[in-house]
Amino acid sequence: MSHEKLALELADFWFPAIADQPWEERLRILDEVHGQLYQDLETVGEYEQVSASFVAALIDRLGSPPITHPAQAQIYASSSEERHWGAAMAWQFGEGQDDGATAPMPEERRRWPREIVNRLTEMWVQGRPARCRLVDISRYGARVMPLRYQPRLPPGTPIRVMVAEGSVRDGVVVFSSPRGVGLQFANAAH
Template sequence: MNAEELAEELADFWASALKERDWSGRLELMNRIHEQLYKDMEDEGTYRRVSPLFVAAAIGRLGAPQVVSDAQAEIYAQSGDPDHRAAARLWSQFGRAGRAGSAGPAPSERRQAPRRLVDEPSLVWIGEHTIACRLVDLSADGARVAAFGPGLQAGLRVKLAMPDGEVRWAEVVHANNASAGLRFAA
């Protein structure tokens, strides 16, 4: 069975359980599914191929509704469908409780190094626990990830898989239900 077929089979299997939950419940269930999927896959490469395809197929089974919450945006950010990821980015930028222009001033920029936008699947390790994530932006000093799992909290020391295969230590500087900002350890 190839990655696409496996992803579709998983989406079919989990569709009813996902449909009966709200977005927070779906995110919690997706976290558990991904954790088990990571353990069950023959290698990390297979997991990285199947995971985003499964998320896209699961969103499709739900009717691909417009993003209306941080939990939903977090799920969409993990999808293999670029339209789903774009919807998550738009929610992240404009859709939260302070729509563009309605909340106070934007936080000041604290980054010392320029950042570049990326769109790569990755992994974060919190001790022995692994979280599937999507690398959103990257600089010499840190990164931002969209991550499944409520485990990312400010102050935690984590490991992040980089696009080149390197694993870097980082500290979680800020986190919410949809993403986390990481500062690389010196």
């Protein structure tokens, strides 16, 4: 069976279970499904392909509603469709939150400007790996959005993140919010 066909069959099967649920419960259910998929599929590559296509198909079956909730943004961020994870990124940066108005961008106070990256990658918290989307990066830090539910990480929590193929940076959490986890790199050159 092709990966795309499997993803569509999974979406057909799970849609009735999530259709009438709030976003937090949808995220919880999807975390369980993703955990089982990870165990059942032979390679990480297969898992990532089926998982992302499955999420995209579910979002489409839900009618692709505008993002209004942090759990919804986490779900959209794990989709294979650019329009979905792009909406999650826009929500993360304050566009369309609360009353539907675009939030003003805060004045840039960083010494080194951030670069918007938007790359699927991996992070490690307390030695446990987790998939995430690298949202932005600067010389001194980065922001990531976990793809699976992650309890709020308190400031000072050690974290590692793969920032480029084969390049891992150590850092500590400086903030954790529905809009992502901000980290400051350890040993950043001043």
